[in-house]
Amino acid sequence: MTAQPKVLWQPSNERLKQAKLTGYTNWLKETRGVSFDRYDDLWSWSAETHPEDFWKSVVDYFELPYADTVGEVMSSDAMPYTRWFKGVTTNFAEQVFRFAHLDSPALVYESEALGKGELSWSELKQQVASLAECLRSQGVQPGDRVVACLPNTWHAVVSFLAVAAVGAIWSICAPEMGPVSILDRFQQIEPKAFIACDGYVFSGKTIDKRPVIEEVASSLPTLKTIIRVNLISSDRADIAGKETISWQQASSQKPQLRCESVSFEQPLWVVYSSGTTGIPKAIVHGHGGVALMNIVSAAFHTDLGPGDRYLWVASTGWIVWNILVCGLLVGATVCLFDGALTGSGSTPDWQRLWRFVAENNVEAFGAGAGFFASCDKFNVEPGRDCDLSTLRTIISSGAPLTPESYEWIYRQVPDVWVTSASGGTDIAGAFITGAPTLPVYSGEMQCRGLGAAVYAFDDDGRPVEGRVGELVCTRALPSMPLYFWGDKDDERYLDSYFGMYTDAKSGQSVWRHGDWLELNSRSQASSGVIFGRSDATINRGGIRMGTSEIYRVVDRLPVVADSMVVDLEYLGKPSMLALFVVLRNESELTTEIEDTIRSEIRVSLSPRYVPNKILAVPGIPRNITGKKLELPIKKVLLGFNPEDVAKRDGLANPDIFDWYVDNAQEFI
Secondary structure: OOOOOOEEEOOOHHHHHHOHHHHHHHHHHHHOOOOOOOHHHHHHHHHHHOHHHHHHHHHHHOOOOOHHHOOOOEOOOOOOOOOEOOOOEEOHHHHHHHHOOOOOEEEEEEEOOOEEEEEEHHHHHHHHHHHHHHHHHOOOOOOOEEEEEOOOOHHHHHHHHHHHHHOOEEEEEOOOOOHHHHHHHHHHHOOOEEEEEOEEEEOOEEEEOHHHHHHHHHOOOOOOEEEEEOOOOOOOOOEOOEOEEEHHHHOOOOOOOOOOOEEOOOEEEEEEEOOOOOOOEEEEEEHHHHHHHHHHHHHHHOOOOOOOEEEEOOOOOOHHHHHHHHHHHHOOEEEEEEOOOOOOOOOOOOOHHHHHHHHOOOOEEEEEHHHHHHHHHOOOOHHHHOOOOOOOEEEEEOOOOOHHHHHHHHHHOOOOEEEEOEEEOOOOEEEEEOOOOOOEEOOOEOEEOOOOOEEEEOOOOOEOOOOOEEEEEOOOOOOOOOEEOOOHHHHHHHHHHOOOEEOOOOOOEEEEEEEEEEEEEOOOOEEEEEEEEOOOOEEEOOEEEOHHHHHHHHOOOOOEEEEEEEEOOOOOOOOOEEEEEEEHHHOOOOHHHHHHHHHHHHHHOOHHHOOOEEEEOOOOOEEOOOOEOHHHHHHHHOOOOHHHHOOHHHEOOHHHHHHHHHOHHHOO
């Protein structure tokens, strides 16, 4: 058992009294006759003993539009075939606009391309209604796919909600992504409509994306409609030879908003998370499950309600952007920041985001763990230089938040609740998260999420505490994937999550997430520490990519004979991406070759996946079936015993494996 870390924050009596979670538990006692002395008692009721009662209580507590029509909450089928709220109809956009009467803004934004501004709830609703009718006029129907390539501007939020209102299926890529990455995603789902920007502005530089949009659109034969969002030009030319509608045309009508009534499990969006092989997994989530999970997350685990200002810095290609937009489900004002986090000057300005927080009276501010680590590294003092008096919650995501970063935050903003979360694309939410009623321990996430039966398992499938195990979830959640797009017989879905463990009590399959987790008992709740990925997936600031996507770009270069990439994220350290290359004709790894490799990855995939190190090696270790030993080599480089990570009789080239063992210290 690890020693108990330092307590950095305790909720005041006033904070406890006002917490949304406290209001819910009081309501449970009054209306359901159940009460809980500790958070973990509430968690156990919600996740282990009475999950049906819990999810039904959430529907009733928030007075969701379908509350009176609920029959069966969840079927008895094992994961991944558990079905939710059979017979219930809903619509994500309809649930959002339950708050259209609010006087507070719906969106507040700052963009390097657009400047500063805000949209009221009525303005947002009118924009959504107009775009939804435009899509309908172009033949978009429930179940059709509408894709987008947009930065984090209000256009992206309007587009998503309009697609949801129609009952169509949304999918978005960030404009910094290259054509290979975008097409690997969009070609799978055969979209009917494409909403695309002509470019964006980042760090003061205008990035023209018209050639990429043209290439993508011309490679999607199912496209019938293209809607262009001009952010950097007044270009009116058709894209890919197809009739192109301007955003102004698409939003020119002023109809009433119509939201299609769809089933609880009607697909809402397709998001992408990569394994180690093949094209990105096209994960389908449903209207009802996403809304229900994120209402719980926003209200109980982020303490948000109507009018609260909520900023989470995120690329549109990251599930955190989707989760940010879900703040609208509880009436929060969603704050959008589009641009370089460090400003557009020649010298990095790490105060830029903190000034945005101060200027816009943000109450809940989220960013990747790396942002807070960088602020500490560069001696930023937002507590001294900015008025952060409205800030009451700081959220960290994307990677484990180190104890040093926790303590830096509390030196800057002493009376703030710091909550760190881990979950992600796969469930459109968090497994391990925070609660405003619990103390904050340095380096730890406060608790398991309500409804999420999360444990750390050892190799034999037994729960462990006080030591690292595999993060698993033993019961279904409403926001788990409905399926993977195009996944015949659910083969890839089952292999991704359900191939390792079976629950000893029920005999049912257990969700294995692919993270290393340590759970520790505290006075109120089991806290958690994430120790990075337990598989070979690359995690750069919370956005995951499969190694196969890197290989498709690198291996097509004439000078490269073979390659292997590993991400050495572990124990809260920043991601260190190492690319090993075998060069043809005994070539030397020159600066020119390195620059070529980096440029190809930057242009074809994303700058996010440019490796930290490129190393020439004599060979790539493989098993006897030819599979690259990404995970074993990753473990060797992280200090695991080589004999524990690979059996020599299963290796095709043990001498090459030995070479990595002998030279491991050179790589880290």
